[in-house]
Amino acid sequence: AAEHVDPENPQAKALQYVHKSAKEGQNCANCILLQGNAGEAWRPCGVFPGKLVNAEGWCAAWAKKP
Numbered sequence: 001a002a003e004h005v006d007p008e009n010p011q012a013k014a015l016q017y018v019h020k021s022a023k024e025g026q027n028c029a030n031c032i033l034l035q036g037n038a039g040e041a042w043r044p045c046g047v048f049p050g051k052l053v054n055a056e057g058w059c060a061a062w063a064k065k066p
Protein backbone atom coordinates (compact mmCIF):
# COMPACT_ATOMS: atom_id res chain seq x y z
CA ALA A 1 0.00 0.00 0.00
CA ALA A 2 1.12 3.55 -0.66
CA GLU A 3 2.50 5.63 2.18
CA HIS A 4 0.66 8.51 3.75
CA VAL A 5 1.97 11.97 2.91
CA ASP A 6 4.35 13.15 5.63
CA PRO A 7 3.22 16.68 6.61
CA GLU A 8 6.87 17.43 7.41
CA ASN A 9 8.16 16.68 3.92
CA PRO A 10 9.25 19.81 2.02
CA GLN A 11 6.53 19.70 -0.62
CA ALA A 12 3.82 19.08 1.97
CA LYS A 13 5.16 21.95 4.08
CA ALA A 14 5.28 24.25 1.07
CA LEU A 15 1.60 23.49 0.47
CA GLN A 16 0.77 23.64 4.21
CA TYR A 17 -0.69 20.13 4.01
CA VAL A 18 -2.35 18.83 7.20
CA HIS A 19 -4.12 15.52 7.88
CA LYS A 20 -7.04 17.38 9.47
CA SER A 21 -8.40 20.50 7.80
CA ALA A 22 -8.84 23.64 9.88
CA LYS A 23 -10.75 25.37 7.06
CA GLU A 24 -14.48 25.12 7.39
CA GLY A 25 -16.05 23.57 4.32
CA GLN A 26 -12.68 22.73 2.72
CA ASN A 27 -11.09 19.29 2.87
CA CYS A 28 -9.55 16.71 0.58
CA ALA A 29 -12.86 14.87 0.21
CA ASN A 30 -14.40 17.88 -1.56
CA CYS A 31 -11.26 18.86 -3.52
CA ILE A 32 -11.19 18.32 -7.27
CA LEU A 33 -7.66 16.90 -7.06
CA LEU A 34 -8.55 13.96 -4.82
CA GLN A 35 -8.52 10.57 -6.54
CA GLY A 36 -9.49 7.04 -5.57
CA ASN A 37 -12.68 5.73 -4.05
CA ALA A 38 -15.17 7.93 -2.24
CA GLY A 39 -15.56 6.98 1.40
CA GLU A 40 -11.98 5.75 1.91
CA ALA A 41 -10.06 7.48 4.69
CA TRP A 42 -6.74 7.68 2.77
CA ARG A 43 -6.76 8.41 -0.95
CA PRO A 44 -4.39 9.38 -3.76
CA CYS A 45 -4.03 13.06 -4.68
CA GLY A 46 -2.83 14.61 -7.91
CA VAL A 47 -0.31 16.88 -6.18
CA PHE A 48 1.34 14.12 -4.11
CA PRO A 49 2.07 11.33 -6.60
CA GLY A 50 2.53 7.90 -5.04
CA LYS A 51 1.28 9.01 -1.61
CA LEU A 52 -2.06 9.02 0.14
CA VAL A 53 -3.73 12.01 1.77
CA ASN A 54 -6.39 11.97 4.47
CA ALA A 55 -9.93 12.60 3.22
CA GLU A 56 -10.27 15.07 6.11
CA GLY A 57 -7.00 16.79 5.23
CA TRP A 58 -6.28 20.02 3.43
CA CYS A 59 -3.55 21.86 1.52
CA ALA A 60 -3.10 25.21 -0.21
CA ALA A 61 -3.85 23.64 -3.62
CA TRP A 62 -7.42 22.93 -2.53
CA ALA A 63 -9.98 23.62 -5.26
CA LYS A 64 -13.67 22.94 -4.91
CA LYS A 65 -14.99 19.84 -6.61
CA PRO A 66 -17.85 20.94 -8.87
Ligand code: SF4
Binding pocket: 017, 027, 028, 029, 031, 032, 033, 034, 045, 046, 047, 053, 057, 058, 059, 060, 061, 062, 063
Ligand atom coordinates in the same frame (compact mmCIF):
# COMPACT_ATOMS: atom_id res chain seq x y z
FE1 SF4 B 1 -6.16 17.50 -0.35
FE2 SF4 B 1 -4.53 19.36 -1.33
FE3 SF4 B 1 -4.78 17.03 -2.55
FE4 SF4 B 1 -6.78 18.74 -2.60
S1 SF4 B 1 -4.78 19.06 -3.53
S2 SF4 B 1 -6.91 16.54 -2.24
S3 SF4 B 1 -6.63 19.69 -0.58
S4 SF4 B 1 -3.93 17.38 -0.51
